[in-house]
Amino acid sequence: MLPTSKPASLMYFASAALLFVLVALQLGSGVTQQWFEGIHPLDEYSARLVAQAAWLRGIVAVDDVFVAVYTAAAVLAALALKQTGSGLWIVALAGGVATGVFDLEENHHILAMLVAAQRGIALSAASLEHRALFSAFKWLIGPMAYGFFALGLPSSSRLGRTVQLYLWVWVLPLTTAVLAIDDPAWLKPLAFVRLISVVFGFISLGVLMRSSSSQPSR
Numbered sequence: 001m002l003p004t005s006k007p008a009s010l011m012y013f014a015s016a017a018l019l020f021v022l023v024a025l026q027l028g029s030g031v032t033q034q035w036f037e038g039i040h041p042l043d044e045y046s047a048r049l050v051a052q053a054a055w056l057r058g059i060v061a062v063d064d065v066f067v068a069v070y071t072a073a074a075v076l077a078a079l080a081l082k083q084t085g086s087g088l089w090i091v092a093l094a095g096g097v098a099t100g101v102f103d104l105e106e107n108h109h110i111l112a113m114l115v116a117a118q119r120g121i122a123l124s125a126a127s128l129e130h131r132a133l134f135s136a137f138k139w140l141i142g143p144m145a146y147g148f149f150a151l152g153l154p155s156s157s158r159l160g161r162t163v164q165l166y167l168w169v170w171v172l173p174l175t176t177a178v179l180a181i182d183d184p185a186w187l188k189p190l191a192f193v194r195l196i197s198v199v200f201g202f203i204s205l206g207v208l209m210r211s212s213s214s215q216p217s218r
Contacts, residue, residue, distance in 0.1 A: 005080040005209040011073030012206030018066040019199050031055035034191050036110050037135035039128045046117040060107045071100030081152050088152035095145020102138035136179050143172040159208050171197055
């Protein structure tokens, strides 16, 4: 099993709680950052930024805290994996940190475009293309980082094998499907399922790290 990693467990449970709050905010307000991760007509994009400005600012503020927490969890988990002797810890570390950086860049790029729209500055197609591309990187690098983290777990860990399957067979394919589909009838429910899947992923990782910390290191 992994060495003692209770701090990582707490961070993962906190990540799940914060993401649940973000999902609740989105459901309650009808405002979602995910819409701004796509490419839409410039006039519609600018109008929606301005109309949803207050909610977007609040959601980004909560999301910045969420990003800090899940990035800390990824770093702690990668360092715990390092102590098992697996060379995959560096892949998990780099991917976990990169996901957080891309997520913060997304938040503040959206806010920058919001300020521009409020001040009557026209947005460009290049800005929307940039947003879609780097948001896709965020969504793909995260599951890949955790997938490699799970592959580095000791083979004796049944929970670890379950996490491996969850990440490689469910979360990563679901993410690629959401990024590839353009039909709104499918995209919206699949994107919601993706968010809920990430919540359960954080909970699973929290349980994994907590159960590991209750076992003696080998």
